[in-house]
Amino acid sequence: MWGTTAASVRRLCAAGEVRSALAQLARGTKSGDAELDVTACTALVHGCCKSGDVAEARRMFDVMPLLALAPNQVTYTALIHGYFIHGQREKGFALFKEMGRGGVEPNLYTYNCLIGEWCRTGEFEQARNLFDEMPLRGITRNVVCYNTLIAGLCRHGKLSDAAKLLDMMRREGIRPSIITFNLLIDGYAKAGKMSNALHFFNQMKVAGCQPSAVTYNMLIAGFCRARDMTQANRTLSDMKERGLEPTNVTYTILIDSFARENDMDKAFEMLARMEKAGLEVDVRTYGVLVHALCMEGNMKDARKLFQLMGEKGVEPSNVIYDMMIYGYGREGSSYKALKLTMEMRKKGLVPNSASYGLTIRILCNDGKCQEAEDLLDDMVRAGLQTSESICQALLDAKARLRGSTVVSFG
Structure with a gap:
C-alpha cells in the first residue's frame, strides 16, 4: 500500500480540497500508510497557504525532515509566497535566508516571488539587486520576471525606469507580452x-x-x-x-467622466447605451451616478437610482449608502439619513465616521437628541471612534432643549 496516501494527498490538493487531504493524511497515519513524498508535502504546503492557513503550512514544512524528506525549491517558494500574500513578509524573507543556509538554490519562481514583494512596497533597490543576481546564478529571466518589475515601477510612478526595462528585454531576446505593453500604457x-x-x-x-x-x-x-x-x-x-x-468598465469610465464634468445628460445617455448593449450595470456604475447626483444636491434622482438598484437586484455598497446619507445630511433631511443608517446596520454594514457624524449633527440641529444619542451609542458599538465635536454637538443640543423647556414652562 506504499504511496497510496501520497497519491491521494496530491490528487485532493490539486482539486483544492486541502482539508480532505489533511484528513486523508490522518487516516493514513492511523492505518499505517502515512508514507509521503516531497511532491505530496509540497502540495499540502501550497494548498494550506492558498486556503489561508499559513501556520498549518509551516507545520507541514517542519514535519518533512522528520519523514526523511528534504523541502525543495518548490516547497520553499510555496511557503515564502504564502507568507507574503498573508502579510507575514518578515517570515518570508527569513525563510529565504533559511533556504540558502540549507543549500537549496532558489529558482526562477522564487526570484519572481521575492522581486514582486520588494516591488509591492516600493523597495526597488532590493528588487533590482535580486533581478541582476539572477543571470549570475544561471537563472534565465523570463517575461514574467520583467513584467513583475515593470508593474512595480509603474505603480510607484517610476515610468522611465520601467520603459528602460522594455528595451533591456528586447536586447535579451525576450518578447514583450500584451501584459508588458498594458502595464506601460x-x-x-x-x-x-x-x-x-x-x-x-x-x-x-x-x-x-x-x-x-x-x-x-x-x-x-x-x-x-x-x-x-x-x-x-x-x-x-x-x-x-x-x-x-465596449465592456461595462468602458462605459463606467465614460459615465464617471461625464458625471465629473456635471454633464449628467451625457452620463445617463451612456448608461442607456450600456443597457442597450445588454451589459450588466453593476454596483460601481450605479455608485458613480449616485455620487454625482448627491454632490449636485439632486437627492430626488439619487433616491430613484438607489431604489432602481434594489429592483435590479444590485446590492448597494457601503460607499453608496454613505454617499446617500451625506446627500440627505447636506439637505438637512435628518430622518431620511437616520433611516438609511439603520438600514445599513440591519444589513450588517457599518457607516463611516463621517456618515455617523453628519447624521448626529443634523439630528441635533433638529432637536432630536434622543435619536442622536442612540446613534452615537451605535457608533461606539460599531467600533468607531467618536470625536469631541460630535459629543459637544449633542451636549449643546440637549442644553438648547432644556433651555426651551424652561422657557415654555416659565
Whole structure:
C-alpha cells in the first residue's frame, strides 16, 4: 500500500480540497500508510497557504525532515509566497535566508516571488539587486520576471525606469507580452502622459500584440482623466472598428467622466447605451451616478437610482449608502439619513465616521437628541471612534432643549 496516501494527498490538493487531504493524511497515519513524498508535502504546503492557513503550512514544512524528506525549491517558494500574500513578509524573507543556509538554490519562481514583494512596497533597490543576481546564478529571466518589475515601477510612478526595462528585454531576446505593453500604457495614462501611452500603444501593434478591451479601457480612462473627451470618443470608435465591443468598465469610465464634468445628460445617455448593449450595470456604475447626483444636491434622482438598484437586484455598497446619507445630511433631511443608517446596520454594514457624524449633527440641529444619542451609542458599538465635536454637538443640543423647556414652562 506504499504511496497510496501520497497519491491521494496530491490528487485532493490539486482539486483544492486541502482539508480532505489533511484528513486523508490522518487516516493514513492511523492505518499505517502515512508514507509521503516531497511532491505530496509540497502540495499540502501550497494548498494550506492558498486556503489561508499559513501556520498549518509551516507545520507541514517542519514535519518533512522528520519523514526523511528534504523541502525543495518548490516547497520553499510555496511557503515564502504564502507568507507574503498573508502579510507575514518578515517570515518570508527569513525563510529565504533559511533556504540558502540549507543549500537549496532558489529558482526562477522564487526570484519572481521575492522581486514582486520588494516591488509591492516600493523597495526597488532590493528588487533590482535580486533581478541582476539572477543571470549570475544561471537563472534565465523570463517575461514574467520583467513584467513583475515593470508593474512595480509603474505603480510607484517610476515610468522611465520601467520603459528602460522594455528595451533591456528586447536586447535579451525576450518578447514583450500584451501584459508588458498594458502595464506601460496604463502607467503613463494614469500619470497623464498620453503621448507616451500612445507611443507604447503603437509599439504594441508593431510588435504583433493585438490590443485588448483592457488596453482600450486604459487609454479611454487616461483621456478622460486628461478631460480630453474628443480623444476618448475617438479611442472608443477605434475600439469598435477593431471588432472589440465596449465592456461595462468602458462605459463606467465614460459615465464617471461625464458625471465629473456635471454633464449628467451625457452620463445617463451612456448608461442607456450600456443597457442597450445588454451589459450588466453593476454596483460601481450605479455608485458613480449616485455620487454625482448627491454632490449636485439632486437627492430626488439619487433616491430613484438607489431604489432602481434594489429592483435590479444590485446590492448597494457601503460607499453608496454613505454617499446617500451625506446627500440627505447636506439637505438637512435628518430622518431620511437616520433611516438609511439603520438600514445599513440591519444589513450588517457599518457607516463611516463621517456618515455617523453628519447624521448626529443634523439630528441635533433638529432637536432630536434622543435619536442622536442612540446613534452615537451605535457608533461606539460599531467600533468607531467618536470625536469631541460630535459629543459637544449633542451636549449643546440637549442644553438648547432644556433651555426651551424652561422657557415654555416659565
